[in-house]
Amino acid sequence: MAFTLYSLLQAALLCVNAIAVLHEERFLKNIGWGTDQGIGGFGEEPGIKSQLMNLIRSVRTVMRGIGCLLAVPQLEGWKIPGPWGPCN
Amino acid sequence: MPASKRRTPVSQPGMADPHQLFDDTSSTQSRGYGAQRGPSSLGYPAASASPQAAFLADPVSNMAMAYGSSLAAQGKELVDKNIDRFIPVTKLKYYFAVDTMYVGKKLGLLFFPYLHQDWEVQYQQDTPVAPRFDVNAPDLYIPAMAFITYILVAGLALGTQDRFSPDLLGLQASSALAWLTLEVLAILLSLYLVTVNTDLTTIDLVAFLGYKYVGMIGGVLMGLLFGKIGYYLVLGWCCVSIFVFMIRTLRLKILADAAAEGIPVRGARNQLRMYLTMAVAAAQPLLMYWLTFHLVR
Numbered sequence: 001m002a003f004t005l006y007s008l009l010q011a012a013l014l015c016v017n018a019i020a021v022l023h024e025e026r027f028l029k030n031i032g033w034g035t036d037q038g039i040g041g042f043g044e045e046p047g048i049k050s051q052l053m054n055l056i057r058s059v060r061t062v063m064r065g066i067g068c069l070l071a072v073p074q075l076e077g078w079k080i081p082g083p084w085g086p087c088n
Numbered sequence: 089m090p091a092s093k094r095r096t097p098v099s100q101p102g103m104a105d106p107h108q109l110f111d112d113t114s115s116t117q118s119r120g121y122g123a124q125r126g127p128s129s130l131g132y133p134a135a136s137a138s139p140q141a142a143f144l145a146d147p148v149s150n151m152a153m154a155y156g157s158s159l160a161a162q163g164k165e166l167v168d169k170n171i172d173r174f175i176p177v178t179k180l181k182y183y184f185a186v187d188t189m190y191v192g193k194k195l196g197l198l199f200f201p202y203l204h205q206d207w208e209v210q211y212q213q214d215t216p217v218a219p220r221f222d223v224n225a226p227d228l229y230i231p232a233m234a235f236i237t238y239i240l241v242a243g244l245a246l247g248t249q250d251r252f253s254p255d256l257l258g259l260q261a262s263s264a265l266a267w268l269t270l271e272v273l274a275i276l277l278s279l280y281l282v283t284v285n286t287d288l289t290t291i292d293l294v295a296f297l298g299y300k301y302v303g304m305i306g307g308v309l310m311g312l313l314f315g316k317i318g319y320y321l322v323l324g325w326c327c328v329s330i331f332v333f334m335i336r337t338l339r340l341k342i343l344a345d346a347a348a349e350g351i352p353v354r355g356a357r358n359q360l361r362m363y364l365t366m367a368v369a370a371a372q373p374l375l376m377y378w379l380t381f382h383l384v385r
Binding site: 003005008048051052055 | 270
């Protein structure tokens, strides 16, 4: 049951990657979650669905830059010194 | 900022200066000592017959000392200026402005929140009042101390079962911190999705989520003394208390406009917020059980 900070970091990285690889044209448009299909009016406050779509779009934008740098330690298999857990 | 937020301006007779977080404990003694160290920046005695005096009187080493001390002072200035960018030190100081009475009352509130009537935090000129003046304000002292005590009590419990080894302590600490981080991230994500306009900051959230360690410590200690029966009884009591505490506290933060009138919540938006509050409060007992059941055999 070794739920350590490092495993949390790994899990978060995998989740963010999963969100980032959702393809805009092939997938999101087909289930009605494309970014050009959701922009409602300005007066009403956004519902959960448009918030989620915004989140997916921003994760994709961010991952293309900084996120790839953050993934390098995991991909390269670097050992980060510290009491992170037995899997490190 | 929602216009319907209630601000209760307060002027209590006991509050000397509302913006002063801590008591001024400087005394003339420290000032006198400071004056004694006057001339040299490093505080060395000016001239003495000791053998070190010859070394210190050498002009080159004097200059080196002066240069080194000025470099250190510059570095300290740089750190002080920039530390606020990474760790909000001034904001953190607010959460540690506690005194014994506050800690006592808050612990009582955590174990028995049923009789407390007014849960609203008092404001003083648009900033929340420091915890030592208002028992409803969140603080980080109790969660931090409770976390460390939980690690120690976990080590004690493992030791009584002959399962102790030093790296297990680090593992317990890491595990508890990981669950706390996961909780904070999950709640922040759901607050973003439900578009709640709230003044609940991240540090506030960490403080509220850290209060469950107090109940966990109580449960594990009772489990050590009285076995499984004592553990389940005390943990059950603390779980219900934390549940009620969290609901009553978060209701004012997340459901601000509905709670102000005291009416039962209607409408899809308010219902969603109510569900969110209940989910956050329900996660506390679950985590309390999950993090302690393996310590009591």
